[in-house]
Amino acid sequence: xxxxxxxxxxxxxxxxxxxxxxxxxxxxxxxxxxxxxxxxxxxxxxxxxxxxxxxxxxxxxxxxxxxxxxxxxxxxxxxxxxxxxxxxxxxxxxxxxxxxxxxxxxxxxxxxxxxxxxxxxxxxxxxxxxxxxxxxxxxxxxxxxxxxxxxxxxxxxxxxxxxxxxxxxxxxxxxxxxxxxxxxxxxxxxxxxxxxxxxxxxxxxxxxxxxxxxxxxxxxxxxxxxxxxxxxxxxxxxxxxxxxxxxxxxxxxxxxxxxxxxxxxxxxxxxxxxxxxxxxxxxxxxxxxxxxxxxxxxxxxxxxxxxxxxxxxxxxxxxxxxxxxxxxxxxxxxxxxxxxxxxxxxxxxxxxxxxxxxxxxxxxxxxxxxxxxxxxxxxxxxxxxxxxxxxxxxxxxxxxxxxxxxxxxxxxxxxxxxxxxxxxxxxxxxxxxxxxxxxxxxxxxxxxxxxxxxxxxxxxxxxxxxxxxxxxxxxxxxxxxxxxxxxxxxxxxxxxxxxxxxxxxxxxxxxxxxxxxxxxxxxxxxxxxxxxxxxxxxxxxxxxxxx
Amino acid sequence: xxxxxxxxxxxxxxxxxxxxxxxxxxxxxxxxxxxxxxxxxxxxxxxxxxxxxxxxxxxxxxxxxxxxxxxxxxxxxxxxxxxxxxxxxxxxxxxxxxxxxxxxxxxxxxxxxxxxxxxxxxxxxxxxxxxxxxxxxxxxxxxxxxxxxxxxxxxxxxxxxxxxxxxxxxxxxxxxxxxxxxxxxxxxxxxxxxxxxxxxxxxxxxxxxxxxxxxxxxxxxxxxxxxxxxxxxxxxxxxxxxxxxxxxxxxxxxxxxxxxxxxxxxxxxxxxxxxxxxxxxxxxxxxxxxxxxxxxxxxxxxxxxxxxxxxxxxxxxxxxxxxxxxxxxxxxxxxxxxxxxxxxxxxxxxxxxxxxxxxxxxxxxxxxxxxx
Numbered sequence: 001x002x003x004x005x006x007x008x009x010x011x012x013x014x015x016x017x018x019x020x021x022x023x024x025x026x027x028x029x030x031x032x033x034x035x036x037x038x039x040x041x042x043x044x045x046x047x048x049x050x051x052x053x054x055x056x057x058x059x060x061x062x063x064x065x066x067x068x069x070x071x072x073x074x075x076x077x078x079x080x081x082x083x084x085x086x087x088x089x090x091x092x093x094x095x096x097x098x099x100x101x102x103x104x105x106x107x108x109x110x111x112x113x114x115x116x117x118x119x120x121x122x123x124x125x126x127x128x129x130x131x132x133x134x135x136x137x138x139x140x141x142x143x144x145x146x147x148x149x150x151x152x153x154x155x156x157x158x159x160x161x162x163x164x165x166x167x168x169x170x171x172x173x174x175x176x177x178x179x180x181x182x183x184x185x186x187x188x189x190x191x192x193x194x195x196x197x198x199x200x201x202x203x204x205x206x207x208x209x210x211x212x213x214x215x216x217x218x219x220x221x222x223x224x225x226x227x228x229x230x231x232x233x234x235x236x237x238x239x240x241x242x243x244x245x246x247x248x249x250x251x252x253x254x255x256x257x258x259x260x261x262x263x264x265x266x267x268x269x270x271x272x273x274x275x276x277x278x279x280x281x282x283x284x285x286x287x288x289x290x291x292x293x294x295x296x297x298x299x300x301x302x303x304x305x306x307x308x309x310x311x312x313x314x315x316x317x318x319x320x321x322x323x324x325x326x327x328x329x330x331x332x333x334x335x336x337x338x339x340x341x342x343x344x345x346x347x348x349x350x351x352x353x354x355x356x357x358x359x360x361x362x363x364x365x366x367x368x369x370x371x372x373x374x375x376x377x378x379x380x381x382x383x384x385x386x387x388x389x390x391x392x393x394x395x396x397x398x399x400x401x402x403x404x405x406x407x408x409x410x411x412x413x414x415x416x417x418x419x420x421x422x423x424x425x426x427x428x429x430x431x432x433x434x435x436x437x438x439x440x441x442x443x444x445x446x447x448x449x450x451x452x453x454x455x456x457x458x459x460x461x462x463x464x465x466x467x468x469x470x471x472x473x474x475x476x477x478x479x480x481x482x483x484x485x486x487x488x489x490x491x492x493x494x495x496x497x498x499x500x501x502x503x504x505x506x507x508x509x510x511x512x513x514x515x516x517x518x519x520x521x522x523x524x525x526x527x528x529x530x531x532x533x534x535x536x537x538x539x540x541x542x543x544x545x546x547x
Numbered sequence: 548x549x550x551x552x553x554x555x556x557x558x559x560x561x562x563x564x565x566x567x568x569x570x571x572x573x574x575x576x577x578x579x580x581x582x583x584x585x586x587x588x589x590x591x592x593x594x595x596x597x598x599x600x601x602x603x604x605x606x607x608x609x610x611x612x613x614x615x616x617x618x619x620x621x622x623x624x625x626x627x628x629x630x631x632x633x634x635x636x637x638x639x640x641x642x643x644x645x646x647x648x649x650x651x652x653x654x655x656x657x658x659x660x661x662x663x664x665x666x667x668x669x670x671x672x673x674x675x676x677x678x679x680x681x682x683x684x685x686x687x688x689x690x691x692x693x694x695x696x697x698x699x700x701x702x703x704x705x706x707x708x709x710x711x712x713x714x715x716x717x718x719x720x721x722x723x724x725x726x727x728x729x730x731x732x733x734x735x736x737x738x739x740x741x742x743x744x745x746x747x748x749x750x751x752x753x754x755x756x757x758x759x760x761x762x763x764x765x766x767x768x769x770x771x772x773x774x775x776x777x778x779x780x781x782x783x784x785x786x787x788x789x790x791x792x793x794x795x796x797x798x799x800x801x802x803x804x805x806x807x808x809x810x811x812x813x814x815x816x817x818x819x820x821x822x823x824x825x826x827x828x829x830x831x832x833x834x835x836x837x838x839x840x841x842x843x844x845x846x847x848x849x850x851x852x853x854x855x856x857x858x859x860x861x862x863x864x865x866x867x868x869x870x871x872x873x874x875x876x877x878x879x880x881x882x883x884x885x886x887x888x889x890x891x892x893x894x895x896x897x898x899x900x901x902x903x904x905x906x907x908x909x910x911x912x913x914x915x916x917x918x919x
Contacts, residue, residue: 480808480809481807481808481809481814482808483653483806483807483808484652485651485652485653485806486651486652487651487899487901487902490898490902491901491902499652504625504626504652522901522902524806524807524811524851525807525808525809525810525811526807526811526814526816526817527807527808534816535816535817536816547831
């Protein structure tokens with residue numbers, strides 16, 4: 001029988017106080033499958049790791065069970081110790097007796113019983129583990145950034161480093177939405193100056209190759225080894241080998257033509273905020289009264305676009321700067337101004353004589369606004385010009401790239417992030433990240449933060465000169481058993497399975513497979529199998545747990 | 548409903564045969580896939596026929612079903628598209644099974660044309676072999692009177708025996724010594740043209756007779772299902788229900804839907820354990836029955852098949868121990884299919900529910916649990 005070592009971690013007082021580890025030791029001692037039980041105050045500490053490594057060597061353990069915190073927290077830590085101690089890190093099972101016992105079962109007796117069951121299950125399972133081999137493949141560290149708005153430009157600058165080519169492809173001119181802005185809130189700096197500086201930077205950067213007025217025709221491959229076909233400005237075709245892709249195609253401002261109560265295109269003095277800032281403000285002498293209407297389109301698409309409140313105040317300031325005596329009204333439904341700078345920004349805008357009116361309902365007429373106020377009173381105001389502060393919507397190309405790269409869209413039509421809180425710039429496809437307005441409405445700050453996040457993620461995932469380490473806990477298909485029914489292909493979330501039509505069987509792309517096990521669960525023949533969750537492993541684990 | 552009514556001058560099989568012969572002669576089909584009586588006369592087999600001489604000996608309407616048509620068709624088309632245009636004459640349950648298998652990529656439907664017919668049911672194969680002549684005579688009376696006694700148990704509770712829910716191209720009905728040709732798919736127009744038929748006859752009388760029969764069968768079925776529900780309640784009753792099983796796995800082998808190359812329950816991983824392992828299990832339970840995994844096999848197969856089971860009853864027909872396995876599969880299948888509002892093989896476009904994930908389905912499940 002193999003020599004199994006069980007380590008109990010006290011996690012300081014976390015586990016020791018809530019689970020009776022003496023009792024656990026006493027009960028498990030009788031299990032012949034365990035050679036020795038060791039205990040430590042804090043196994044993840046430097047001292048603890050040393051203790052673990054020494055104990056493995058001294059006692060000649062062949063397999064290890066550690067009862068401690070969540071594997072999410074320290075599984076990798078302990079696997080590294082095992083590797084250094086000369087053991088295959090997959091001959092290891094972690095039992096979570098902190099989150100699953102100590103922290104959630106207040107009764108110490110019950111928590112102890114539960115810990116015993118979970119530990120028994122792991123002990124019964126560990127003998128069925130097989131050593132897994134960490135695989136490596138050749139890969140390209142180069143990065144393709146699609147969309148050269150400010151997010152794309154920032155992403156390029158942050159990913160650019162020696163030994164790594166960065167390609168940035170833009171279908172129009174560089175700069176995106178910033179080309180149309182006068183200034184940036186809340187600091188009121190010039191948008192153009194900032195943009196020109198950034199464009200100069202990427203154009204002169206030795207590691208960045210810029211393709212403007214170019215189209216992405218096709219992208220094939222997978223993480224580490226993508227091939228993109230690009231049609232350049234002069235209609236030439238270029239093939240790029242890249243390892244990862246960052247989508248920074250941005251969003252668009254909503255055009256309110258379909259909402260008749262806002263009078264857009266019906267009255268000549270009604271403009272969108274975008275039109276106003278891009279051209280109207282430069283061309284015309286500003287009239288006596290201007291109203292800025294917020295939340296245009298919000299009800300239709302069902303979300304707050306985050307930027308319009310602050311942007312509307314910025315417009316008010318631009319108006320005041322140009323024409324001090326123009327009276328500015330802000331018609332808002334909800335004011336959304338989070339962040340440390342914005343209370344002050346709001347206060348200062350108000351002090352410049354800008355009036356804020358809260359509306360419940362609004363109807364824009366010829367040189368007037370009819371509205372129902374906060375206190376349900378029907379009112380009317382004569383104005384000379386109306387600016388519609390429209391929300392942000394997904395760009396027209398979003399669907400094209402979703403199809404091209406096989407990544408999902410969310411309910412609103414933006415690219416869907418892998419996890420809204422924990423993985424906001426990754427997609428479900430390894431090697432494809434998203435940043436900026438194509439992920440959802442956001443202001444420049446957020447976009448730049450996301451640019452940094454996606455750059456960091458990309459840089460750390462593919463390192464020049466290193467081969468790509470591929471997840472070892474993947475699924476496999478037994479050729480001799482597979483009947484090619486394609487059930488696994490259709491349940492695979494990561495697009496890792498395809499049908500080999502010549503053999504009429506399913507095949508796994510091990511780079512894309514993340515070992516979720518959907519295929520293994522769905523395959524009726526048992527041809528799809530998870531290497532680290534075999535039927536035998538699961539069965540033995542459950543059997544001991546439920547005994 | 549409109550169709551073409553033809554008087555039957557000789558017998559049913561010959562009437563259908565004549566239609567098929569015309570279609571082959573006029574080169575609408577290159578081959579026919581249809582049951583033929585085997586030379587020793589006591590059984591039938593599906594034959595792929597190109598030779599016109601052999602067409603003479605076909606029995607489109609055999610009184611028994613030793614091989615489910617979809618199972619036979621699977622062997623023919625599993626590896627992809629056929630270049631031949633083939634006409635398949637099959638019972639509604641066989642066509643549904645074929646469509647279900649097409650969704651599972653085990654049958655390629657391109658270039659196949661299906662004729663279904665009002666199925667009177669079949670006699671159990673083991674019974675038929677004993678005295679074929681008696682049953683050959685009986686089936687004609689069955690068709691005339693639509694009686695259920697003596698039929699395969701699943702046939703007497705079948706509610707999809709006619710054109711309803713059957714994705715055939717053309718359906719053949721029987722009513723008072725007449726054949727009724729009812730065009731179902733777009734393809735069928737070409738067939739009618741070649742036969743110089745026009746779908747102008749009123750089929751209401753036939754439709755009414757089918758509806759009356761359907762009502763009767765539905766009643767039979769709910770009676771049978773409530774009986775089964777009681778018989779199989781709880782693990783002990785279920786054990787009792789399968790007690791005769793000798794683990795021969797015939798039910799799996801004859802099932803048209805069971806499509807695995809190697810059954811999981813016959814794989815080394817599942818079926819061969821070290822003696823020590825069995826000893827450990829015996830110790831836990833007090834004793835284990837051999838051959839082992841009998842219940843796991845049936846429950847596992849049920850789990851895999853419930854959504855796609857067309858209720859043809861081939862499993863029960865193939866069982867040497869008369870375990871009512873076809874009836875329980877039909878019963879459980881019906882319950883599961885109801886849950887997902889899915890009828891296997893009815894529509895090629897409708898995906899198998901296992902492959903579609905709808906988040907609200909989970910809430911539905913939570914809600915019903917809470918209400919209980």
